Amino acid sequence: MKKTSCITLALLFTLALSACGKTDSPVPAVSGNAPSDTPAVSVPAPDEQPGQSPSSCTFDPALFGGKLQSCAYAGNGTLLVLADKLYLYDTGTSSVLATAEAPLRDFEAQAIDGGYVLSGMGDSGMMAYIYDSSLSLNKEIAVEELLQGDFVVSETGGVAASTDGKKLAFAAMGGLYLYDLESGNLTTLLDMAQNAGTASISVSMLNGAAFAQDNSQIVFFGSGNSIPVVDGEEGFSLHGSISVEGSGLKLTKLSDYEMEEMQSSVSRLFFPQAFTQANGTLLWIDRATGSANTLSFSASGEGKDGVYGSEQGNYVATAVLDGSLTVRVYDVASGELLATEVMEDSDSTYFNRIPRIYLLDEAKTAVVVLGGSISEVDTLVSTFEFGA
Structure with missing residues (x-):
């Protein structure tokens, strides 16, 4: 199935509502004051409550001030939206649940019991901010x-939070550390x-690092060397795991797969390849069992322009940039290609940098943000549905 939507140049905040529910076709971005046949708002079911994995999705850019830069998963169909400030947005009810001053220009977010952990580079290096559910x-x-001489350089996975919000892990230049937030102990x-x-x-x-197996293990990735040294062998990518007590270290060498980053979802960890090495496959690890698996894309070079895991980890999207943007969405468990969406615009600037794509599992909806990191253009947002 292949569908095409055109993104027209328009100010983000004059975009009409992009509404999506259980319909037969995706909803493209809509320009300015042009009439739309799509409903303005998705109405949740009577028993549907904010933040409870809604089966419908609405993204309303008019609720955010300033230039929309990026989003992050906040759990159960909610997003943290970075614009003039930080917004906690419920896609099921199309409402802002809370706001706060944005602590960083860019960040990684992790949902924990009763709140969120945001991490990213500040003026004095890596920072971590712990918020409650109302963004206090x-x-x-x-x-x-905290590390006293060591430092974290990776903005993606450099700081990991346990799902219960009691511990942080730091993947730093000098080692892997575990920090107990209740006692203040660093191990x-x-x-x-x-x-x-x-x-x-x-x-x-x-x-990078992430907690797994009910917070008893820490999965990490990086690079390593063989022991003893192998003539002519350069360093290779690896992933591994270790218990929070520091025992049971396991390492896996990857001879022909160079990992660029780690993306965390509720159920899976995704390891996209470096864009120069992308060969159309994606390594992922099951957070519950620790088992490693591979997803194959439709084309051999697919993945070099961006790979995006869904909130729960059931789906993955890829971006293909070639004067326009093609987004493909896959079911991780089956490997099935669920949807292909082509987006075009008269301003090619939007396709000079990889987009931001967010996949909401229950609503089976993709939110595509173009130009959020490009200061000279207005941000464009489009949504479309995938799957049955």
Whole structure:
């Protein structure tokens, strides 16, 4: 199935509502004051409550001030929207649940019990902010001060939060650390200065981490070298796991797969390849069991222009940029291609940088943000449905 929508140049805040529910076709972005045959608002079912995985989705840009830059999953169909400030937005009811001053220009967000953890680079290095469910700031952590000499360089996965909100993990240059938020204790799980690794693999760099298996394990990725050294072999990508007690270290060498980042969803961890090495496959790990699997895309080079996991981890989208934007959505469990959406605009600037794509599992809806990181153009937002 292939459908096409055209994105017209228009100010974000003159866009009509992009509404989506259980309809037969996706809803394209709508320009200015042009009439639309789509309903203005998706009305939730009578027993549907905000933040409870709604089966319908509405994205209303008019509710946000300033330039919309990006979003992040906030759990159960809600999004954290970064614009002139930080908004907690419910896509099922099309309402803003809370607002706060934006602590960072760009951030990674993780939903925890009773709130959220936001992390990203501030003026003094990596920062972590812990909010409650109403976006009231509970704790601010300057990670480099906490690590006393070590520092986190990865903005994606450099700071990981346990789902119960009691612990943080830091993947830093010098090692992997576990921080107990209740006691304030900092534990070193892997020490690079002490030749961290196993009998056959040494870890040379850590790029990201995430909690798994009911917060008992930490999964991480980075690079390493063989022990003993193999003639002519360069460093390779690896992923591994270790218990929060520091035992049971496991490492897996990836000879022909170079990981660029780690994306966390509720059920899965996704590891997109470096764009120069993308070969049309995606490595992912089951957070409940720790098992590793591979998803194959439709084309051999697909994935180099962006890979995007869904909120729950059931779906993955890819972006293909070639004078326009083609978005393909896949079912992770079956590998089935569910939808293909082509987006075009007369201003090619929108396709010079990878988009932001957010997939809402229950509503089976993709929210595509174009130009959010490009200061000279207005942000454009489009939504479309995928799956049955």
